[in-house]
C-alpha cells in the first residue's frame with residue numbers, strides 16, 4: 471500500500487495517484503486507487519463525476535457498506551477505484567472524535583489486500599485526521615516534489631507527521647521515494663539537490679521525473695489518466711517509467 475503524500479496543495483499528489491495507478495494497471499498489475507481526499511480530485515481524474523456514484527469511501531467509513539461494495543471498475547482492466555466524495559469530510563469529522571480511529575482505513579483496506587498487487591492512496595494536503603488516516607494505512611509513502619525551496623519546508627513538516635504516525639499508528643511506515651514533478655530536466659533536479667539540504671533523502675529520489683505537460687492537466691479535466699488521453703505525451707511516458715521504477719523497487 472502506497473500513500474501519495476505531501477503537505478502542500480497543488481504539487482501533484484492526485485495527478486500522481488491516478489497516473490501511477492493507471493500505469494501500474496497498464497503494466498498488468500492489479501491496482502486499486504483509493505481516494506482519501508474529500509475534494510475527490512483523483513476520483514474525477516479517474517473518470518467519475520462526484521454525483522454519479524451510489525457510494526464511496528465515506529460509506530465504508532460510516533460502516534454502511536463493505537469495502538468491496540464501494541469499489542468501482544475503471545476503463546482499465548487492471549485498475550479499480552474506491553472513490554471519494556465531500557461526505558468524507560463528514561465521516562472524518564465524526565470519526566476524529568475518538569482517538570485511535572486513524573487506523574480505520576488500514577483495517578478496511580486489509581479486507582481488499584488479497585485482490586490487488588498495489589493499492590495507491592491519494593491523501594489531502596493538510597494536518598487533518600484524513601491525512602493521518604491515509605498515512606497510517608500505508609506501508610510506503612511516495613512524495614511528489616517540485617524544484618522549489620518552499621517544498622523543503624513542507625517536506626520537513628511531512629517528516630514530522632510521519633514520525634507521529636510511526637509512533638502512534640503504523641511503526642513500519644517508510645518513505646519509498648521523492649518524485650520530482652513539473653521539472654524541466656534531470657540537471658535542474660541535480661542542481662536543486664546539490665543546493666538544498668534534504669536531510670539525507672536525496673538518495674531516495676526516483677530516477678524518473680514528471681515534466682510539466684499540458685496533456686497531464688487536460689487528461690485530468692477529461693477524466694482520464696494521461697496514458698489514455700495521449701499515450702505518446704511526455705507525461706504518459708514519464709508515469710510509465712515511474713511505474714516501472716516502483717515495480718522494480720519492490721521486486
Ligand SMILES: Nc1ncnc2c1ncn2[C@@H]1O[C@H](COP(=O)(O)OP(=O)(O)O)[C@@H](O)[C@H]1O
Pocket residue numbers: 478479480481482483484485486511595651652680681682683684686687688690
Ligand atoms: N506535471 C504536470 N504538468 C501539468 N499540470 C500538472 C502537473 N502536475 C500537476 N498538474 C496540475 O496541477 C493541478 C494540481 O495538481 P494535483 O495533482 O491536483 O495536486 P494536489 O493533489 O497535490 O493538490 C492540477 O490541475 C493538475 O492538472
Ligand SMILES: [Mg+2]
Pocket residue numbers: 483484485507511512592593
Ligand atoms: Mg489532490
